[in-house]
Amino acid sequence: xxxxxxxxxxxxxxxxxxxxxxxxxxxxxxxxxxxxxxxxxxxxxxxxxxxxxxxxxxxxxxxxxxxxxxxxxxxxxxxxxxxxxxxxxxxxxxxxxxxxxxxxxxxxxxxxxxxxxxxxxxxxxxxxxxxxxxxxxxxxxxxxxxxxxxxxxxxxxxxxxxxxxxxxxxxxxxxxxxxxxxxxxxxxxxxxxxxxxxxxxxxxxxxxxxxxxxxxx
Amino acid sequence: xxxxxxxxxxxxxxxxxxxxxxxxxxxxxxxxxxxxxxxxxxxxxxxxxxxxxxxxxxxxxxxxxxxxxxxxxxxxxxxxxxxxxxxxxxxxxxxxxxxxxxxxxxxxxxxxxxxx
Numbered sequence: 001x002x003x004x005x006x007x008x009x010x011x012x013x014x015x016x017x018x019x020x021x022x023x024x025x026x027x028x029x030x031x032x033x034x035x036x037x038x039x040x041x042x043x044x045x046x047x048x049x050x051x052x053x054x055x056x057x058x059x060x061x062x063x064x065x066x067x068x069x070x071x072x073x074x075x076x077x078x079x080x081x082x083x084x085x086x087x088x089x090x091x092x093x094x095x096x097x098x099x100x101x102x103x104x105x106x107x108x109x110x111x112x113x114x115x116x117x118x119x120x121x122x123x124x125x126x127x128x129x130x131x132x133x134x135x136x137x138x139x140x141x142x143x144x145x146x147x148x149x150x151x152x153x154x155x156x157x158x159x160x161x162x163x164x165x166x167x168x169x170x171x172x173x174x175x176x177x178x179x180x181x182x183x184x185x186x187x188x189x190x191x192x193x194x195x196x197x198x199x200x201x202x203x204x205x206x207x208x209x210x211x212x213x214x215x216x217x
Numbered sequence: 218x219x220x221x222x223x224x225x226x227x228x229x230x231x232x233x234x235x236x237x238x239x240x241x242x243x244x245x246x247x248x249x250x251x252x253x254x255x256x257x258x259x260x261x262x263x264x265x266x267x268x269x270x271x272x273x274x275x276x277x278x279x280x281x282x283x284x285x286x287x288x289x290x291x292x293x294x295x296x297x298x299x300x301x302x303x304x305x306x307x308x309x310x311x312x313x314x315x316x317x318x319x320x321x322x323x324x325x326x327x328x329x330x331x332x333x
Contacts, residue, residue: 017225018273024248031222173241187221199220 006088006109008205009035009097010057010079011188013112015198019179019189027191028206029179032110034099034188034204040074053091054082057201079201100183107175107207112195116168126161171195175207229272231294237264237276240307240327241313245278245291246299257299260289263327266313267293279317280326286318307331 011034018026041054056077060067063076071077074094085091102108122128122144131140144163148156173195180189188204196202237243241264249258262280265288265311269275279286291298307327317325 015220017222018229019225019298020229020272020294020296026292026295029225031219031225033221185221189225196314 004034004208005084005207006202006206008083009101010037010081011202011204013194013196013202014199026135029189030194032188033186035186036096036098039091039093039095051088052082053088054080054159056080098183099181099186099188102178102181104178104181107176107210109172109174109205109207110194110202111172112202114167114169114171114195115197117166120166121163125166167212226272229294234293235301235303239264239312240309242304244302248297
């Protein structure tokens with residue numbers, strides 16, 4: 001199956017808040033500064049073997065020579081990302097994309113880098129239950145328990161869940177509802193939480209799984 | 218806090234909320250839905266605590282209803298609240314009046330604070 005390709009935009013997670021919906025229900029929302037992004041390159045099947053656009057976001061303080069050469073007369077952009085599309089007809093280099101790409105009620109996917117938790121134990125990393133706190137136990141409170149059998153197989157299986165680095169990985173949250181779009185301020189409010197710390201770079205795209213479906217009224 | 222987040226939170230605030238303090242006696246006019254009809258229900262009691270800030274501010278009101286202590290927590294800026302009336306200010310020395318929970322009658326009484 002070929003992956004569904006949808007349009008997206010780079011942005012910054014501003015933080016979370018809550019709003020009262022009509023009817024008085026409280027909704028937790030995440031504010032995202034979505035764009036403005038500049039199309040820096042258009043890739044076509046003829047030239048590059050696939051279709052995609054490269055978009056840039058945020059002002060860079062300085063660029064190294066290769067970056068400056070690539071961007072040429074484009075503004076100095078800090079982050080560049082490629083967005084694969086089935087057709088790039090609607091895009092040309094230098095074009096601006098902003099939050100008006102999305103509309104209220106639409107579903108979006110948000111891709112970000114989760115907060116790094118450092119070297120974490122099994123209880124935190126894999127939700128192990130830990131050991132008993134009482135009945136004469138010592139040192140077992142957050143222990144992982146058994147990690148395998150005896151002489152057969154005589155080793156620990158690959159993929160055994162253990163302590164290790166947690167977080168700071170790419171995380172995608174799918175199908176978040178857009179609550180508000182403010183094209184003027186390039187502000188996007190989506191329902192629920194979004195991966196990463198405040199002010200972190202995130203990628204917002206039209207929901208891949210909702211793309212094939214018909215839009216609900 | 219980020220200026221944009223601030224503006225989102227500020228937009229949610231109601232202009233006409235009274236200044237509440239723990240120990241105050243209040244009448245809260247809350248909208249309740251009964252079947253298809255909506256009506257106003259009044260909940261009168263003592264403000265036991267205030268929590269949160271900005272648009273998330275909430276307060277807990279305690280009253281004795283039919284001999285049973287009832288506590289209800291409301292969001293201060295909720296559109297579900299029609300109005301909040303402060304009936305009297307109480308003189309209390311703490312921010313959370315959890316000590317009221319174990320008390321009934323005279324020992325649960327709060328002296329009135331008269332504004333000069």
